[in-house]
């Protein structure tokens with residue numbers, strides 16, 4: 001029998017538990033940490049990543065929910081008797097480097113779906129752990145920042161736009177030629193270092209676009225923000241303008257262009273198109 005779960009409520013409880021469990025660790029973050037190995041997403045695991053993941057899992061299990069966890073730290077883990085009914089995709093801490101260095105921009109991201117596919121995400125939460133603000137969305141019910149409904153910016157001028165571009169890459173020479181024109185047309189370029197939160201900034205109009213065309217970002221980092229962006233009324237597609245249909249898996253990589261409105265989205269796609277694709 002399919003379980004009935006109030007996921008919006010459960011995700012808020014997960015957030016509260018993450019905040020509580022990481023609070024003591026944040027106080028001693030500058031002390032040397034034990035080596036905890038490499039997580040399923042391929043990055044070194046920090047204490048705080050594990051504490052946040054444990055907080056999420058234990059909150060959900062307290063509700064006796066059967067589910068499959070898809071996490072950047074532990075990978076894919078099944079809980080309960082019918083774990084294929086429901087998938088919880090988590091990046092327990094997005095922006096771990098910021099957190100460890102004391103830069104105030106890091107988040108927890110959790111998405112719930114009926115299948116391990118981005119398009120099946122129905123409930124999402126991204127919480128800014130430094131500022132304490134929380135973005136949520138439920139399919140067909142809009143997106144919210146705390147209690148306020150959010151909408152993306154209506155700006156269509158590239159010259160005025162604030163655009164996020166993820167430039168974290170050892171292969172910058174591969175993507176740089178596609179970014180030159182866009183950067184040349186944009187006065188305000190940003191990268192804050194936690195992609196889930198940066199996508200939420202497009203959803204609530206803080207920025208006008210955020211793009212990541214490195215082929216390096218995991219779906220676990222952006223599954224929740226994908227729904228938040230769409231429910232807010234902004235657009236997120238592949239760099240070619242096609243719908244994003246990625247599998248939810250800590251090893252699955254994704255590239256995207258997210259923009260506040262169709263005009264800005266079309267403009268960015270055209271500015272970032274590789275020369276050989278142009279007709």
Ligand code: IPD
Pocket residue numbers: 043072091093094095096097166168192193194195196216217221
């Ligand atoms: C990282 C952040 C960062 C992006 C990296 C991600 P993490 O997430 O989202 O902005 O450039 O590719 O790995 O590792 O802190 O969860």
Ligand code: CA
Pocket residue numbers: 049072091092093094095096
């Ligand atoms: Ca992470």
